[in-house]
Amino acid sequence: MSAPGNQLVDVRGNKCRIWEKGSGPALYWLPSPALALKWTRFHEALAARYRLVACCLPGLAGGDGHDRIDSHLDWCLAAKDLLAAAGFRKGDVLMGSSVGGAIAADVAALWPELVERLVLLAPAGLFDMAEPGRDMFAVTTKNAPALFCETPEAYAETLAAPQGDEATLWSIYVNRGNEAAARILWPFGDTRLASRLWRVKAATLILWGQADKVIPPSYAQKFAGHLDGRASVKLIAGAGHLMELDRPEETVAAIAAAFAKERAHA
Amino acid sequence: MPYPDFPPDFKKKHPSVWVDIDPKLFDPVRAHELYNEYLDELEFAAECGFDAICVNEHHANGYGLMPSPNLMAATLARRTSDAAICVLGSSIALYNPPVRIAEEFAMVDCISGGRLIAGFPVGTPMDACYAYGTNPSMLRQRYAEAHEIIRAAWSQKEVFSFNGRFNQLRYVNAWPRPVQQPHPPVWIPGGGSVETWQWCGVQDYVYCYVSYYGYVSAAATMQGYWNEMQRQGKDRNPFRAGFLQFVGVAETREEAVKLYREPAEYFYTRSLHVDPRFATPPGYVTEATQRMKMKSQVKIAADRSQLFGSLQEEMEGILKEGYVVIGSPDEVADQLRRIAKEFNVGNLLLLLQFGNMDKQTTMYNTEMFAKRVMPQLADLFENEWEHKWWPKPLPKAEQTLPRKVAAA
Numbered sequence: 001m002s003a004p005g006n007q008l009v010d011v012r013g014n015k016c017r018i019w020e021k022g023s024g025p026a027l028y029w030l031p032s033p034a035l036a037l038k039w040t041r042f043h044e045a046l047a048a049r050y051r052l053v054a055c056c057l058p059g060l061a062g063g064d065g066h067d068r069i070d071s072h073l074d075w076c077l078a079a080k081d082l083l084a085a086a087g088f089r090k091g092d093v094l095m096g097s098s099v100g101g102a103i104a105a106d107v108a109a110l111w112p113e114l115v116e117r118l119v120l121l122a123p124a125g126l127f128d129m130a131e132p133g134r135d136m137f138a139v140t141t142k143n144a145p146a147l148f149c150e151t152p153e154a155y156a157e158t159l160a161a162p163q164g165d166e167a168t169l170w171s172i173y174v175n176r177g178n179e180a181a182a183r184i185l186w187p188f189g190d191t192r193l194a195s196r197l198w199r200v201k202a203a204t205l206i207l208w209g210q211a212d213k214v215i216p217p218s219y220a221q222k223f224a225g226h227l228d229g230r231a232s233v234k235l236i237a238g239a240g241h242l243m244e245l246d247r248p249e250e251t252v253a254a255i256a257a258a259f260a261k262e263r264a265h266a
Numbered sequence: 267m268p269y270p271d272f273p274p275d276f277k278k279k280h281p282s283v284w285v286d287i288d289p290k291l292f293d294p295v296r297a298h299e300l301y302n303e304y305l306d307e308l309e310f311a312a313e314c315g316f317d318a319i320c321v322n323e324h325h326a327n328g329y330g331l332m333p334s335p336n337l338m339a340a341t342l343a344r345r346t347s348d349a350a351i352c353v354l355g356s357s358i359a360l361y362n363p364p365v366r367i368a369e370e371f372a373m374v375d376c377i378s379g380g381r382l383i384a385g386f387p388v389g390t391p392m393d394a395c396y397a398y399g400t401n402p403s404m405l406r407q408r409y410a411e412a413h414e415i416i417r418a419a420w421s422q423k424e425v426f427s428f429n430g431r432f433n434q435l436r437y438v439n440a441w442p443r444p445v446q447q448p449h450p451p452v453w454i455p456g457g458g459s460v461e462t463w464q465w466c467g468v469q470d471y472v473y474c475y476v477s478y479y480g481y482v483s484a485a486a487t488m489q490g491y492w493n494e495m496q497r498q499g500k501d502r503n504p505f506r507a508g509f510l511q512f513v514g515v516a517e518t519r520e521e522a523v524k525l526y527r528e529p530a531e532y533f534y535t536r537s538l539h540v541d542p543r544f545a546t547p548p549g550y551v552t553e554a555t556q557r558m559k560m561k562s563q564v565k566i567a568a569d570r571s572q573l574f575g576s577l578q579e580e581m582e583g584i585l586k587e588g589y590v591v592i593g594s595p596d597e598v599a600d601q602l603r604r605i606a607k608e609f610n611v612g613n614l615l616l617l618l619q620f621g622n623m624d625k626q627t628t629m630y631n632t633e634m635f636a637k638r639v640m641p642q643l644a645d646l647f648e649n650e651w652e653h654k655w656w657p658k659p660l661p662k663a664e665q666t667l668p669r670k671v672a673a674a
Contacts, residue, residue, distance in 0.1 A: 171556065179403045186403070
């Protein structure tokens with residue numbers, strides 16, 4: 001895997017990491033904290049098909065500013081400013097994972113004319129008391145791999161300090177990303193997105209790990225229900241919450257297949 | 267104020283004593299008895315001549331039955347006359363608006379005639395973040411703002427507006443206000459966070475290291491605190507610092523081991539059985555503290571629970587690691603003098619009731635300490651240093667005592 005273009009940009013006072021690699025249709029991605037740590041097989045597979053621009057929210061991937069953002073509206077504006085700084089334009093694909101998915105869905109709801117195509121990978125943002133899932137913020141380091149992934153070793157490898165990095169600094173880097181996610185989602189991820197999803201006009205693909213323990217796969221249909229026929233849903237077999245680590249190629253293939261279908265219909 | 271009736275297999279059958287503790291284990295009729303016994307014990311300590319009696323705040327917790335320490339402080343204020351009332355403390359970040367704490371503390375200070383020590387903890391992860399839902403990433407920011415409101419509410423001479431990040435109050439006007447002016451002494455309980463040391467120095471507050479694990483493991487924390495005081499150019503007045511220690515006194519060490527074994531083992535196996543998944547919500551431990559490689563008390567407890575569970579569960583290990591100081595009055599006095607001098611600590615916070623210790627044993631321990639240990643510690647620092655962080659009550663002639671109630 002060759003290294004992506006990698007820069008830390010200042011977006012209205014927040015330092016945000018942007019990774020860019022590949023050519024073809026532009027796909028802008030708001031990753032979850034874990035997927036903002038390292039360039040993985042999933043990133044590489046996406047970059048083989050698209051011009052992938054991973055835009056890491058404040059606090060993720062060594063960025064900062066998360067501790068100055070207090071309201072959900074300000075998080076949405078920070079994401080919109082970050083996407084603009086990365087060059088997102090009408091017609092580009094917007095994708096978001098987990099906490100990034102919740103924010104991506106909100107960007108699509110708040111600026112429906114701007115976002116025409118949306119991909120959500122196990123997005124947070126809704127919460128059903130009847131189906132709460134497991135508490136993603138109450139887990140030990142030891143138990144986290146099995147909570148987030150069906151292939152715990154893939155998670156452990158992604159979270160492990162790279163060779164040569166000082167363990168305490170890497171741990172701070174990891175914790176800061178998790179803190180940013182908690183700042184947005186605490187205590188269980190309900191950003192009141194349900195009341196805004198009706199505004200989304202984008203054709204939306206919703207992907208979910210069939211074995212997701214954090215946000216149950218049934219939430220895929222809950223999202224689709226709010227999107228009123230503008231969404232298609234696919235479950236990824238053998239994948240947990242972080243399907244990008246469990247089944248990277250299959251997840252990218254599902255995205256590509258949806259776009260191919262879209263083009264065929266066009 | 268622990269719940270003392272957990273079964274021996276509690277640790278095996280229940281994941282945690284805190285946050286998601288089984289509600290079915292709580293018996294309200296038993297709690298009626300317990301609350302009255304625990305209040306009796308605190309009142310007895312005041313009668314025995316302790317300088318202060320202390321209460322604290324926990325939520326969804328089987329070892330601390332005081333969600334509202336201020337309720338306890340209010341009743342203790344009425345039933346005692348000389349001892350300071352130390353609320354260590356009220357978790358100021360959790361209340362909306364924080365003015366509530368300014369008001370309640372002022373009430374206790376007025377009722378007691380100026381005997382309140384006001385404690386402002388940041389709050390444990392289990393209490394603040396999991397049981398009360400406060401975002402761990404915002405907890406310290408909320409804490410700092412709540413503190414600003416409370417101090418302003420106590421000191422401003424006019425009604426004022428407060429426009430903060432988390433609180434918008436058009437009218438702040440605390441009625442009542444504390445007897446002690448400009449405010450009651452403020453003590454901060456902490457578990458080894460760098461920011462808490464810095465905060466105590468900047469605000470000139472007392473730092474209390476509230477450790478479950480005794481003096482052996484506390485050296486690094488207390489050294490870190492005093493290094494920070496030195497960095498800020500503060501003096502080494504030992505009354506700037508407090509330290510919590512479990513203590514058991516009897517005529518001989520053998521008798522003490524026999525008497526306090528069960529309560530100590532109960533505490534470390536059942537009262538402190540915290541699920542480690544609640545130890546470190548994201549953002550709770552600040553980056554400065556992570557850089558210092560310091561850990562919160564709860565994280566230490568959780569780590570030990572996972573790694574060294576067998577060591578801490580038996581009396582021999584508990585004593586070896588210094589979790590509990592135990593022995594004859596002279597032995598206990600010697601150990602506490604050594605701890606106080608080594609850590610340069612002027613305020614010893616003593617846990618004389620722990621685990622499932624019954625009322626009779628607690629009162630024995632309390633009386634033994636007051637009569638036989640306390641006199642040996644009285645001259646430790648007082649000739650050299652002024653205690654600037656102690657309550658200044660009204661003169662006796664100005665104090666109103668509760669009317670004696672005739673037996674019904």
